[in-house]
Amino acid sequence: MPMKTEPFVVNIGPQHPSTHGVFRMRLTLDGERITDADMVIGYLHRSMEKLAEERSFTQVIPFTDRTDYVAAMTGNLAYVLAAEKLCGIEAPERAQWLRVIMSELQRFASHSMAVGVFANDCGAWQTPVMHMFREREKILDLFEMACGARLTTNYMRIGGVSRDIPPEFMPAAHKLLAELPKRMDEYEDLLVENEIIVARSRGVGVLPAELAIATSVSGPMLRASGVAWDIRKADPYAAYERLEFDICVGTNGDVYDRFLVRVAEMRQSIRILEQALAMIPDGPVAVDVPVALRPPAGEAYGRIESPRGELGFYVVSDGGPAPYRFHIRSPSYINLTPLRDLAIGATVADAIVILGSIDIVVGEVDR
Amino acid sequence: MPALAAWYDLRDLGHYVTSVINWLQDDLSAPDWVTYVVSGVIGIVAILLWLLISQLSFIWIERRIIGRMQARIGPNRVGPRGLLQPIADALKLLLKEAITVRLADRPLFWLGPVLIFVPAMVVFAVIPFGKGMTLADLNVGVLFVIAIGSTNTVAVFIAGWSSNNKFALLGAMRTVAMLISYELIQVLALLGVVVFAGSMRLGEVVAWQSHYNAWLLFLQPLALVSFMIASAVEINRSPMDISEAESEIVAGYHTEYSGIKFGFFYTAEYFAGFAISAVTVTLFLGGWTAWGLEEWVPGWLLFLSKLYLVFFLFIWTRGTLPRLRIDQLMAFAWKFLLPLALVNVLVAGGEVLAWREGDISSNVALPIFGVANAVLAAQLIIGWGTFMGHLKPERRAKRAVLTQELGAVYYVPPKRPAGEP
Numbered sequence: 032m033p034m035k036t037e038p039f040v041v042n043i044g045p046q047h048p049s050t051h052g053v054f055r056m057r058l059t060l061d062g063e064r065i066t067d068a069d070m071v072i073g074y075l076h077r078s079m080e081k082l083a084e085e086r087s088f089t090q091v092i093p094f095t096d097r098t099d100y101v102a103a104m105t106g107n108l109a110y111v112l113a114a115e116k117l118c119g120i121e122a123p124e125r126a127q128w129l130r131v132i133m134s135e136l137q138r139f140a141s142h143s144m145a146v147g148v149f150a151n152d153c154g155a156w157q158t159p160v161m162h163m164f165r166e167r168e169k170i171l172d173l174f175e176m177a178c179g180a181r182l183t184t185n186y187m188r189i190g191g192v193s194r195d196i197p198p199e200f201m202p203a204a205h206k207l208l209a210e211l212p213k214r215m216d217e218y219e220d221l222l223v224e225n226e227i228i229v230a231r232s233r234g235v236g237v238l239p240a241e242l243a244i245a246t247s248v249s250g251p252m253l254r255a256s257g258v259a260w261d262i263r264k265a266d267p268y269a270a271y272e273r274l275e276f277d278i279c280v281g282t283n284g285d286v287y288d289r290f291l292v293r294v295a296e297m298r299q300s301i302r303i304l305e306q307a308l309a310m311i312p313d314g315p316v317a318v319d320v321p322v323a324l325r326p327p328a329g330e331a332y333g334r335i336e337s338p339r340g341e342l343g344f345y346v347v348s349d350g351g352p353a354p355y356r357f358h359i360r361s362p363s364y365i366n367l368t369p370l371r372d373l374a375i376g377a378t379v380a381d382a383i384v385i386l387g388s389i390d391i392v393v394g395e396v397d398r
Numbered sequence: 399m400p401a402l403a404a405w406y407d408l409r410d411l412g413h414y415v416t417s418v419i420n421w422l423q424d425d426l427s428a429p430d431w432v433t434y435v436v437s438g439v440i441g442i443v444a445i446l447l448w449l450l451i452s453q454l455s456f457i458w459i460e461r462r463i464i465g466r467m468q469a470r471i472g473p474n475r476v477g478p479r480g481l482l483q484p485i486a487d488a489l490k491l492l493l494k495e496a497i498t499v500r501l502a503d504r505p506l507f508w509l510g511p512v513l514i515f516v517p518a519m520v521v522f523a524v525i526p527f528g529k530g531m532t533l534a535d536l537n538v539g540v541l542f543v544i545a546i547g548s549t550n551t552v553a554v555f556i557a558g559w560s561s562n563n564k565f566a567l568l569g570a571m572r573t574v575a576m577l578i579s580y581e582l583i584q585v586l587a588l589l590g591v592v593v594f595a596g597s598m599r600l601g602e603v604v605a606w607q608s609h610y611n612a613w614l615l616f617l618q619p620l621a622l623v624s625f626m627i628a629s630a631v632e633i634n635r636s637p638m639d640i641s642e643a644e645s646e647i648v649a650g651y652h653t654e655y656s657g658i659k660f661g662f663f664y665t666a667e668y669f670a671g672f673a674i675s676a677v678t679v680t681l682f683l684g685g686w687t688a689w690g691l692e693e694w695v696p697g698w699l700l701f702l703s704k705l706y707l708v709f710f711l712f713i714w715t716r717g718t719l720p721r722l723r724i725d726q727l728m729a730f731a732w733k734f735l736l737p738l739a740l741v742n743v744l745v746a747g748g749e750v751l752a753w754r755e756g757d758i759s760s761n762v763a764l765p766i767f768g769v770a771n772a773v774l775a776a777q778l779i780i781g782w783g784t785f786m787g788h789l790k791p792e793r794r795a796k797r798a799v800l801t802q803e804l805g806a807v808y809y810v811p812p813k814r815p816a817g818e819p
Contacts, residue, residue, distance in 0.1 A: 039564065040564075041564045041565070041568070047648060048648060049646070063568070063724060063725075150720060153720040153721065154636070154637065154639075154643060154646075154719075154720040154721020154722075155718070155719065155720040155721075156464075156636055156716060156717070157464075157468055158464075158467055158468045158717055158718060161468035161469050161470055162468070162469050165469050223795050223797070224795040225720065225795075227637060227719060227720040227721070227722055228720050229793065229794070229795055230722065230723075230726055230793075231720060231721075231722070231723060231726075233792075233793065234812060237812055239809065239811060240807050240809035255798075256809055257807050257808035257809030257810070258805075258806075258807050258808075258809070259801050259803055259804055259805060259806045259807070259808065260804065260805060261804070264802075264804050265804055265805075277800035277801060277802060278800070278801050278802065278803075278804065279798040279799070279800055279801075280798060280799045280800075280801055280806075280808045281798055281799070281808070282799060282808050282809065282810045283809075283810060283812060284809055285812075288798070291796065291797060291798040292798045294798070295797065295798035295800065299800075378723060378724070378725065379568065379646055379647065380640075380643070380646050380721075380723045380724065381723070383646050
């Protein structure tokens with residue numbers, strides 16, 4: 032007589048130590064193997080796109096802090112680029128460089144958190160996270176100097192940045208930059224070379240390049256699948272075309288490659304920052320923009336390479352003071368698309384690591 | 399009172415009990431069972447008191463050490479330097495509601511946390527803490543340790559099953575699977591020790607190490623390594639804390655436990671850690687002896703310092719290492735540790751046979767064995783690792799490719815289909 036069986040369904044989340052927010056994975060298990068996976072999102076939905084339609088163009092900027100709250104600077108920048116494109120405003124030279132500096136600091140901070148939390152998902156109990164947070168704290172200190180806030184920075188403005196950096200910023204930034212390569216060496220020794228992390232992540236959650244392109248995955252996840260694509264090179268914004276840096280790509284598209292790409296990008300960020308801090312010119316940091324900004328009717332799409340991928344803002348104006356339509360192309364959300372394909376056939380422990388390697392921010396998934 | 403006749407001699411705490419027993423027998427002419435019970439109770443109370451004090455101190459010490467490892471300070475608010483933190487924790491656990499979920503199997507749900515204490519504490523009965531400080535010097539002490547250690551799993555499985563929680567069930571299943579694999583390795587590792595010492599009585603293993611001035615750590619390095627790994631698995635310490643893997647299955651088998659019932663698991667985890675450290679120290683690190691130092695320093699003090707040192711290793715691994723996956727841990731047991739442990743037992747047997755039969759002086763034989771076994775251990779680990787393909791380039795660490803070529807595709811499809819380990 033065949034034994035009566037029923038599928039074993041486990042809810043990973045919305046309250047779970049490793050879902051990186053209120054995200055839920057509904058896994059159907061056969062022993063430890065995953066036979067089916069459902070993604071349930073929407074727990075953090077705040078209706079930002081609709082809310083933005085009721086705000087003036089400048090008032091929208093704080094929302095962009097709160098979509099991707101781990102990387103607020105890049106969120107600001109992407110929206111501001113879209114709005115500038117819509118209005119036909121060009122930010123002054125110094126503002127462009129400040130934007131690069133802030134974006135790269137933010138990328139380093141965000142990647143260090145992604146790498147640390149990924150190690151945590153692999154089971155290294157909090158230690159890598161805490162060490163990564165140490166560097167992140169120093170970057171947040173720099174943000175605090177520049178704009179008074181650490182997480183929700185609200186720094187970029189249409190036509191520039193909100194204020195110039197204070198005199199103590201540059202020495203602190205140089206000091207931090209001198210320190211970071213040493214830290215990176217340490218982290219590469221301890222994490223990239225770690226036998227257990229290699230065993231846990233090598234060959235796990237392989238995302239082939241075709242699938243990555245087909246599901247419009249972007250950012251480190253796309254690059255880990257071997258596709259050399261970076262908006263900073265493909266569609267340069269701010270001052271990126273004057274900077275020298277490499278695109279970091281993986282070859283196997285597995286979890287380990289995503290982790291490697293992030294670590295390598297942290298090094299590239301240091302490289303960019305070193306150039307940018309040396310090359311930044313003096314001058315005004317913002318152009319005058321009317322308070323009640325009424326862009327001409329039309330539409331614009333501004334996109335940047337955020338730490339998570341292609342972050343785009345699509346803004347439509349009907350000539351009024353508020354956007355007529357406001358859409359966020361959020362990389363976290365779109366990068367989740369192949370998660371089901373990656374999870375099926377893996378084990379529970381793998382699913383956690385795969386989710387960790389995608390590096391979602393639920394604020395950006397749900398908006 | 400004659401019981402305090404030699405109160406100043408701290409080297410041997412056992413003689414206090416001896417004098418109490420002598421006093422009972424000679425002066426009060428108490429029957430045998432009274433002295434038996436009295437000595438037993440004194441031993442039990444002493445061990446429990448020591449365990450509780452050690453545990454409370456180590457909660458603080460572990461949190462401080464891990465704090466340092468994680469570039470933070472650790473508890474420093476409650477009391478001077480946070481020293482009262484463990485007491486605050488204990489009070490919190492006592493006062494919180496111990497929720498029993500509605501769908502739980504109530505009697506078993508209660509039984510789990512109680513049962514988990516038993517193996518962790520009973521092991522100490524056979525451990526020689528110092529000269530004449532053994533509660534029960536069993537002639538099959540090593541077997542007893544292994545047998546008791548494995549009952550731990552029953553408690554964990556009861557807890558996981560009775561909670562009626564899916565995470566708890568997964569954790570419990572993982573524990574059972576792990577124990578079956580690692581129990582074998584533990585036994586094989588201890589077999590090497592027993593072959594050398596020629597006795598299963600823990601007191602005699604210590605005496606043997608003291609007599610030949612050779613800790614079994616030097617004679618059986620491979621056994622020590624495999625025993626420590628297997629023990630870490632048994633007591634669920636990181637990096638083998640798979641059955642309570644926080645980032646995967648929340649808290650594993652004790653997900654549904656709260657309040658003091660969780661406190662029981664928390665305490666038992668420390669007790670089990672101490673128990674395993676005690677066994678390691680006794681069997682591999684010379685127990686309470688240290689090359690004649692025990693003449694001057696109380697043996698129990700030596701024992702405890704070694705024990706805490708070994709326990710520190712567990713804290714260290716917890717603070718630094720990531721966790722393996724269950725299938726990798728099982729593969730490690732069966733494909734890696736088991737063959738090595740088997741070879742080790744064979745070599746140990748051959749060495750002892752040669753030593754006995756060949757009539758070699760121990761001054762010559764033991765250093766040779768020590769060097770030979772250390773070399774053998776290193777060779778075996780490297781050689782077997784190479785043979786199993788752990789050093790193949792596709793398993794080694796690598797770095798991301800740096801490129802300037804926008805739009806190029808560097809993807810190399812995997813040779814094996816996805817999902818296969």
